[in-house]
Amino acid sequence: MESEKVDNDRRAMRWGLTCDKGECQERVSKNGKEVFEVCKFKPTIKQVEDNTTDTKSCHYYMQKYDALVSNHSLWNYHAFFTIMKFNKKLFEDYLDRKLTVFDEAHKIEDQIIQFVGFDIFAGQVDECNLNSEKYDFTDLDSMIQLTDDMAFSYAKKIKDIKESAAFQNDPDYELLTGLERRHDRSAQAKIDIMTDKDNFVVNDPLKDLNGNFRTISVKPIDVSKFANSFFETEYQLFMSATIDKNSFCENMGLVKDDVAFVDTPKSPFPIEHRSIDLLNIKRLSYGSTEEDELEVIKTIDRIMDEHSNERGLILTSSIPRCQKIIRHLSPKNTQRIRLCHSKNKDGKTQDEVISEHATDPTGVLLSSSLWEGVDLKDDLSRFQIIAKVPYPNYTEKRTKAKMSKFPSWYTSQTLTKILQGFGRSIRSDDDWAKTYVLDTAVNNVFFKGQPMIPKAYYDVLGMDEV
Ligand code: SF4
Known part of the structure; x- marks a missing residue:
């Protein structure tokens, strides 16, 4: 892959110059051994910290690591919560801050909900050779059964692939990594729901025009149990023109006595x-x-x-x-x-x-x-x-x-x-x-x-x- 400087984002998209299909890190086979290969444009956080990256370094990681090594950084919710959910350990040295400011705090629940619960797509059910008609898409127990069957099916697929002669001759690690990721998600979803069943609800499935199942989502009703893992600095400042203390604390699982509320008495606008x-x-x-x-x-x-x-x-x-x-x-x-x-x-x-x-x-x-x-x-x-x-x-x-x-x-x-x-x-x-x-x-x-x-x-x- 060659680097290319394109100032116009839309033109870059039209030319297909995006990393949608890029594998920042992939498993490949070298001399019969499975190894991780990192995209040659990906800098390490240490290089960014020491200012030793070169002009061809991946723009995305340059930005992300630059934010992590800076004294102050500005994130969109999705990027920040992705780190807090999946990479907290990896970046713990850089996340040790005194204060986090959350702007537009009335929208935090909508952001957190994207990181808890799970979605099942028709393609996954097919991939697992399961018959979607066997499941009741309105019933939580049936959905737990579905996640369990999916995890079982993925585990079997992974085992079969690894043992196959085709894989041993010419291993397809991309396929394997994808299956492993889907297996882990299904298995984890089952554990999450089983540990707190009353807190989960099955939304109505989305169907196509012919009435065939397309996707279903299972989401927690109360996100307060998950929220504090996204707020870990010593102090947090939540800003919004439209929140009130009681419902915000209840929703986010904050102890009211730990929270000082500043309710600006007058609008700054006439x-x-x-x-x-x-x-x-x-x-x-x-x-x-x-x-x-x-x-x-x-x-x-x-x-x-x-x-x-x-x-x-x-x-x-x-x-x-x-x-x-x-x-x-x-x-x-x-x-x-x-x-x-x-x-x-x-x-x-x-x-x-x-x-x-x-x-x-x-x-x-x-x-x-x-x-x-x-x-x-x-x-x-x-x-x-x-x-x-x-x-x-x-x-x-x-x-x-x-x-x-x-x-x-x-x-x-x-x-x-x-x-x-x-x-x-x-x-x-x-x-x-x-x-x-x-x-x-x-x-x-x-x-x-x-x-x-x-x-x-x-x-x-x-x-x-x-
Ligand atoms: S490291 Fe950067 S350039 Fe390489 S695949 Fe990932 S996003 Fe693309």
């Missing part, structure tokens, strides 16, 4: 820059009448007319609701709309849609996913409409199970998302936007979640100090 109008048009739910739904969409039309010369944002709870809004808006306003999801039909990324929006002086983004993590500063958005309260998906089994075990969690999740939504268009103290909330159900969330609302929102929500 109240007149972030006004919120609770219009209470109709209460939207699964059972809403068509009339109520249309009344809300009519109001969206009216607000868009009032802001006919500005860009804006409409937030709702699902893709079908986005589509319904588009179907019923006036033709003039429909033309202003840009649907924006994390994955878009035409293959455009969220950033690409937002870039297009920036060139359209009266464009309006419509989304069920831009509630957080997007920065519509200044005139990228001067009005935002919250059409529907974004409850977590109650039909998902984990959500349902978590809700019955931790009743305040559901309210806290909904509240966090609404408050995050409020902030999408006001990004600095001289930025401003007007927010309209149409769904009457928001009152219920504020009522139930009152003790969880951070003080910085009291003024704009007309709440008194409690």
Whole structure:
């Protein structure tokens, strides 16, 4: 493999210059012996520390090791938690820090959940020669049986391959390493679940259009037992504009007395820059009448007319609701709309849609996913409409199970998302936007979640100090 300098990432991807298929470290056979061979571009952490890498060294590892050897480093959650989950021992000398700062801390649960529990894919079941019809994909015991059968099957495959004449003549270590990894995961999944069965739930399986099983995920309801293995420095600072102490501590398994909570009493942004109008048009739910739904969409039309010369944002709870809004808006306003999801039909990324929006002086983004993590500063958005309260998906089994075990969690999740939504268009103290909330159900969330609302929102929500 030769190194190549390509400044444009997208062009690099098009040329296939990625390491998706790269084996940073692989097992190969040399003189009849199994040895590990490391990619020749991979530096060691010691080389990075001593500054003795060369210009051809792998960019990815240079960045990663540079972060580890630096006094201060900045990580995305996935990269950092991958180290904390799988390579803590390997890098322990470099992880000995006094403080970790976790930004956007209200999203930590979503990150941790990716590292606990497990997913089973149809391809793995086939690879193990198991008949998926033999298993009940709604039942935890049946899923434990499946992981056990998979581990057994992988172990047998590994043994057969190792003993085969073909392998002994020309060993395929890539195949073997993959099988071993899948065996270990299945075996570990069974142990994890068996040790704490009540804490795991089987989500509904995903099926293809013909009703065939595609994938299933088994996830823990309570992540607090796993969370502290990701937070190991002497001090942690969790930052968010939308968390409250009680539910955060409960969710993350933190002892309340060990936690100091700083609830900023006032927003740093002037109240007149972030006004919120609770219009209470109709209460939207699964059972809403068509009339109520249309009344809300009519109001969206009216607000868009009032802001006919500005860009804006409409937030709702699902893709079908986005589509319904588009179907019923006036033709003039429909033309202003840009649907924006994390994955878009035409293959455009969220950033690409937002870039297009920036060139359209009266464009309006419509989304069920831009509630957080997007920065519509200044005139990228001067009005935002919250059409529907974004409850977590109650039909998902984990959500349902978590809700019955931790009743305040559901309210806290909904509240966090609404408050995050409020902030999408006001990004600095001289930025401003007007927010309209149409769904009457928001009152219920504020009522139930009152003790969880951070003080910085009291003024704009007309709440008194409690
Ligand atoms: S070490 Fe770097 S260049 Fe080599 S395979 Fe891994 S990611 Fe690719």
